[in-house]
Amino acid sequence: MAQPAPRQSAQAQNQKPEQKQALHDGPPPNAWLLALEFRAFWEFGALLPAWPKLARAPRGDGHGVVVFPGLSANDGSTMPLRRYLDALGYATSGWKQGFNFGPRAGVLEAARAQVTRAFADSGRKVSLIGWSLGGVYARELAKEFPHMVRGVITLGTPFGGSHRSTNAWRIYELASGRKVALESANYDLPAAPPVPTTSIYSRSDGIVAWQGSVQKPAPHNPHTENVEVIASHVGLGVNPSAWWAVADRLAQAEGNWQAFERKGTFFHGLIYPDPARAA
Structure with a gap:
């Protein structure tokens, strides 16, 4: 059965083709980096010794967070x-749609309804966090509903690269039943939400360039x-340095955004490399 085409964000609909940003079209991470994904178990284990520091992260203000x-x-x-975010004082929620096998029929509609409901129930803007493909959902939903979304945080999300610059695109096509190239053509993924x-992200990510x-x-x-951060792709969601960065970003007062400050964070020189390297 044919599936309905996903809705484009207003930003993508109003953008002329020549305005779209170019995608990174390099190779995916090599076999060595892919093999290093097994360190995710160590990253999860590192949460326990890091907990005294993580527990001192800025407290939340109770606003809703969808992950x-x-x-x-x-x-x-x-x-x-x-x-962890619940313990800091946020009202968190998962996406409540089982396994993420891509934007199959009804998935995006349910995600839109969830964000709308969370905003209506609280009367406050919600924050969206997405891990890998989940970050694509978070970014595109924020483009559709900027009046409902307070901010977006992504973890290893391949929004700025060709599908061939990841080691997961074949799995995506198998799981979703959709062609990545045709799917991404419906959106301007590199464009930032408003x-x-x-x-x-991590330079040692073994899944996403x-x-x-x-x-x-x-x-x-x-x-x-x-x-x-220094992390594996699979471990980004349980990496202590990623957790600290997430907590720090969520704690900013609405309307008073400041860039992430590496100095003063624990072991900042070791776990948060110089941002100039990303240029």
Whole structure:
């Protein structure tokens, strides 16, 4: 049965083809980086010794946070991060759609309804966090509903690269039943949402070429940034340095955005490399 074409954001609909940003079209991470994805178990284990520091992260103000999982993952994969954010004082929610097998029929509609409902129930803008493919959902939803979204944080999301610069595109096509090239043509994925946006990425990501997770300067939105951490792709959602960055970004007062400050964070010189390297 034919599936309906996904809705384009107003930003993408109004953008002329020559205005779209160029995609990074380099190769995917090599076999060595792919093999290093097994360190995700160590990253998860590092949460315990890092907890005394993580517990001192800025407290939340109770606003809603929706967290979208990566490809072939479900809400169980984001539960540790959500429980951490709950402990800091946020009202977190998973995406509540089981395993993420891509934007199949009804998926995007349900995600839109969830954001709309969270905004209506609280009367406050919600923050969106997305891991890998989940970050694409978060960014595109923020483009559609900027009046409902407070900010976007992505973890290893390949919004700025060709599908061939990842090691997961074949899995995506198999799981979703959709062609990546045709799917991405419906959106201007590299364009930043019109809300504060943070891309957390790793140069040692074994799934997504890191260049595809770097947000280029956005003339329409100066409140964008890239935060580099040392992590695997699979471990980004349980990496202590990523958690600290997420907590720091969420704690900013609405309307008072400031770029991530590496100095003063624990072991900042070691776990948060110089941002100039992303240029």
